[in-house]
Amino acid sequence: MAKYNPYENMLNTLDEAAQKLGLTRNDYEVIRHPERELSVSIPVQMDDGHIEVFNGYRTQHSTIMGAAKGGIRFHPDADENEVRALAAWMTIKNSIAHLPYGGGKGGIKVDPKKLSKRELERLTRGFVRKIAPIIGVDTDVPAPDVNTNPQIMAWIVDEFSTLKGVWSPGVVTGKPLEVGGSLGRNEATGRGCMFTLKSYLEKKGKKMSDVTIAVQGFGNVGSVGALLMHREGCKIVAIGDVHGSIYNENGIDVEKAYEYANTHGRSLEGYEEPGMTVIDNKELLLLDVDVLYLAALENQINGDNMKDVKAKLLLEGANGPTTNEADLYFYDKGIDILPDVLTNGGGVVTSYYEWVQNKEGLYWTEEEVNDRLEKNMKRSFEEVWAMQQEYKVYPRLAAYMVALKRLVAASKLRGFNG
Numbered sequence: 089m090a091k092y093n094p095y096e097n098m099l100n101t102l103d104e105a106a107q108k109l110g111l112t113r114n115d116y117e118v119i120r121h122p123e124r125e126l127s128v129s130i131p132v133q134m135d136d137g138h139i140e141v142f143n144g145y146r147t148q149h150s151t152i153m154g155a156a157k158g159g160i161r162f163h164p165d166a167d168e169n170e171v172r173a174l175a176a177w178m179t180i181k182n183s184i185a186h187l188p189y190g191g192g193k194g195g196i197k198v199d200p201k202k203l204s205k206r207e208l209e210r211l212t213r214g215f216v217r218k219i220a221p222i223i224g225v226d227t228d229v230p231a232p233d234v235n236t237n238p239q240i241m242a243w244i245v246d247e248f249s250t251l252k253g254v255w256s257p258g259v260v261t262g263k264p265l266e267v268g269g270s271l272g273r274n275e276a277t278g279r280g281c282m283f284t285l286k287s288y289l290e291k292k293g294k295k296m297s298d299v300t301i302a303v304q305g306f307g308n309v310g311s312v313g314a315l316l317m318h319r320e321g322c323k324i325v326a327i328g329d330v331h332g333s334i335y336n337e338n339g340i341d342v343e344k345a346y347e348y349a350n351t352h353g354r355s356l357e358g359y360e361e362p363g364m365t366v367i368d369n370k371e372l373l374l375l376d377v378d379v380l381y382l383a384a385l386e387n388q389i390n391g392d393n394m395k396d397v398k399a400k401l402l403l404e405g406a407n408g409p410t411t412n413e414a415d416l417y418f419y420d421k422g423i424d425i426l427p428d429v430l431t432n433g434g435g436v437v438t439s440y441y442e443w444v445q446n447k448e449g450l451y452w453t454e455e456e457v458n459d460r461l462e463k464n465m466k467r468s469f470e471e472v473w474a475m476q477q478e479y480k481v482y483p484r485l486a487a488y489m490v491a492l493k494r495l496v497a498a499s500k501l502r503g504f505n506g
């Protein structure tokens with residue numbers, strides 16, 4: 089298999105989308121390049137007194153539609169190339185959802201599980217001090233992603249507000265409620281995935297109770313999505329995280345597994361229930377299920393394993409879990425992939441609601457947040473579906489076409505092409 093390059097993956101789909109739309113390279117060249125990239129070193133005094141220096145990144149891929157917007161991940165594999173791709177996917181995602189945002193993303197190369205809470209706090213605050221010149225309420229607004237959570241967002245808002253000397257809750261989203269967070273944000277990405285699956289099944293004349301699902305990743309996106317899909321009647325037969333996976337042909341007790349993970353550091357390690365068997369993480373991806381819900385990391389379904397995948401639908405809760413090669417293979421086979429830039433948009437949509445509430449200083453009920461989210465997700469699904477039918481293209485390409493059309497129109501009006 090060729091070395092996986094997520095930014096190349098993004099560009100391939102973007103170029104194909106442009107070609108289908110009849111765009112010239114001049115029309116969208118600007119969107120092929122990240123606008124601004126910052127790479128920083130973050131010195132941290134560890135609890136034993138020694139100094140470690142971590143590498144951090146923040147990429148603003150595009151501000152054509154407004155402030156850059158997207159999460160921050162803490163992961164040993166985070167690097168410039170990954171962050172660049174993740175930022176570009178945010179540009180596409182935010183455009184599909186009609187948000188007044190461009191796309192951005194950040195990351196620190198670190199295994200946060202090896203840090204104490206205080207070390208993690210010092211690292212987060214150090215990162216904020218380094219990226220403070222380029223983030224801001226109306227310039228670039230971070231949020232949670234892999235291994236980052238509301239507590240980390242609280243440190244970010246505190247450090248930034250202290251630096252600027254003014255309380256600035258809108259500089260970051262995904263905050264705890266007590267410091268300006270929004271009801272519903274924590275569950276929003278998984279909820280959005282559930283809405284997307286529901287919309288798709290409706291088009292196919294099916295109900296949620298008709299499908300079995302295997303779930304890769306049991307963090308924020310995987311666990312909440314699995315729980316909500318289970319509550320809607322889906323049968324979740326397998327779940328797994330980095331430590332291992334379990335299978336139960338009668339259906340996992342998702343309420344119990346969710347509760348367990350939440351009280352055991354978001355981990356399934358040690359979880360047991362009657363009727364379950366332990367399976368290999370790789371095996372989970374190849375189970376004979378209706379839906380494979382991918383909610384971990386990039387590049388999970390690729391040239392090496394695509395031919396062994398038996399699921400009838402891939403639901404991308406994660407960003408970039410399927411490579412171009414696998415995308416085209418599944419399209420040929422008539423197996424749909426509900427793409428990340430559509431499916432997992434619920435998180436950033438609700439981040440937008442959080443940001444609006446921060447700007448207004450007026451807070452909404454959870455019902456209001458979730459109703460708006462449902463409408464937004466349904467509209468995005470219908471627009472992508474219509475593009476797919478009109479051009480007879482695969483869902484990811486249709487999603488990129490929806491986004492690109494808007495981005496090109498806005499960039500021409502603004503004169504972004506120089």
Ligand SMILES: NC(=O)C1=CN([C@@H]2O[C@H](COP(=O)(O)OP(=O)(O)OC[C@H]3O[C@@H](n4cnc5c(N)ncnc54)[C@H](OP(=O)(O)O)[C@@H]3O)[C@@H](O)[C@H]2O)C=CC1
Nearest residue numbers: 233234235277305306307308309329330384406407432435
């Ligand atoms: N949080 C959000 O709002 C959004 C997140 N996303 C995307 O969703 C994906 C998941 O993010 P999120 O849920 O926030 O992250 P979390 O850190 O909360 O969860 C990630 C989960 O994936 C598991 N995991 C990591 N690597 C593997 C692997 N190789 N095999 C099996 N499981 C694995 C982790 O296990 P363990 O904890 O044991 O390491 C954990 O359960 C990412 O691609 C992210 O970019 C997309 C939109 C919004």
Ligand SMILES: O=C(O)CCC(=O)C(=O)O
Nearest residue numbers: 158159231233435436439
């Ligand atoms: O909530 C946000 O702003 C961004 C979430 C995110 O990082 C993503 O959608 O990948």
